[in-house]
Amino acid sequence: MDTSNKKIRWGIIGLGNIANKFATDLATISNAELYAVASRNQEKANTFAKKHNAKQAYANYEALANDSNIDAVYIATPHTFHKENTILCLQKGIAVLCEKPFAMNSNEVEEMIATAKANKTLLMEALWTYFLPHYQYVLNLLQQKTYGDIKTLHADFGFLRPFDTNSRLFNKSLGGGSLLDIGIYPIFASLSTLGIPDIKEAKATFFENGADASCDMVFSYPKNVKAYLKSSLLEDLPTQAIFKCEKATIKINTQFHAPSTVSIITNESEEIIDFNYNTIGYNFETIHFNNLLLEGKTESDIMTFEFSKNLISTLDEVSHLIGLNY
Template sequence: MKSQPLKTIKWGILGLGNIANKFAKDLLTIEDAQLQAVASRSIDKANEFGKTYHAIQCYDSYEALAKDPNIDAVYIATPHSFHKEHAILCLKHGKAVLCEKPFGMNAEEVKEMIAVAKENNVLLMEALWTYFLPHYQFALTELKNETYGKLLKVEADFGFTRPFNTASRLFDKAVGGGSLLDIGIYPIFATLSTLGEPDEIEATSTTFENGADSSCDMLFKYANGTEAILKSSLIEETPTACVFTCENGVITLNTQFHAPSTVTISQNGKEDTIDYTGNTIGYNFETIHFNQLLRDGKKESDIMTYDFSLKLIKTLDKVRALIQLEY
């Protein structure tokens, strides 16, 4: 008996920057998904983006996209400071929302977003794509099964250099620019998803002339003696790796650990490397998960849960308080 085809999920993309391009490119690789509409404040930009990724409709208004009755789900890729506003706009129009990380600027914003999703009985999920990547899921399984004994230490960094430019979102403190929210979230995510919330946090930072954080060094301490040494930087090229040191071996997610990468297992003086790079950028994995949640009528992810998103943003808030970073 021939199986029934899956319901095609019709997507809208709100905000058409760099990450939106990556998401749209990978969306084209998913058979049961379609780019229904895109929106930008510039109709020319919307039309150009729509033509590139075969969108059916292009808008110069975010509200017009939110009202489009043909859209099932919206991917929000606007700057951090607009996530709450745009997510709530779409949720109130009954659209399922996949919102780029960080979910919001602080825990209060995230709580409000979740409350609106529940009030409107609509699916909402933070788009922290790393959680869904095969190499990361492999590492999580190995750590959960204690294949190499108990996890003793996490070391994770994310650093690169760009010329300082106040016109760039990356350096604009007003929209959440700086190293912590933009890339520091990944090392923190790696720690929370493996060791859980720390009992104590130490953090120091450096800043650009406009007050945005240029780097952040963090130490997470746990009552059982485990620790996490974390770093984010916009002024230093770092390995951008994640190392899980266990009692009887080491699992290393190699360079660009937040994206599809290779994983090296070190044990008894031997190393074995597994290649998890593939034919896509990697955004398809979170999208496929989200599509299935929508088909199944689910209102919350069982992987990227509300509880985890709240723990993540609360931890970011604690670090910001320690380094006296206010938006």
């Protein structure tokens, strides 16, 4: 691939709310353009394409995957379709950035990764938080032990939404419920800073249709370090990640998974660091992905296959602990 003046032509499969955010931020990236979009509804595809200046609008995903002009595809369909949509594109040699959770379980993720390797094609889980400057800043502080070792982590994500059987968020058959949709973020915070826990404990409440309404988790690490994690669709939670270290508390403020501020709290003072975000935040993972593609890479050195496999296997274990079966 000649990378000198290369503009990466993107496609989007699945045109819901998150796809709109992704497309909005894609327009801020100089070496990328939205080339094609696909929905199972032609009118929806046309409307989305017009809004975001895409050249092509398809009424099925296969048509997009068969468009040889596309370099990369962002998959934003419901969780249960991630595997089949990803494999469809990988088998056409199209690089795939697939929204989190990567798939429904470890077996599906293993199949996606195997397909990417067999086709020597770039694949990455789109867990945008990993690439946000404030999160990278906190990771660096923790890795450098600037304030000593982590003693505890408290991370939560919760909001109140009226139960709606027509909403994907509550539809168990589409992977709906608190764990896969938002519980993945507190779990991500724990795995990305403390690694794989020795012991996992979890309990949950459920909606009448079997989707999980809330999930409380405790991950135990060596030296009595613990991570207290929670997801909920029943209440508004602070949605913060608070790392209590030996010499200070590092707090990622409200909406820790999205562009946010960071507070450094010591006995003497509290410093708030503002990262002056001017996008929704999806551009950071996309720029990283574009660079990987231009460099001929087939795996991210940040969101690695190993990390994605650890993340989905942890979600599998928590699901087992709470008795959640999809």
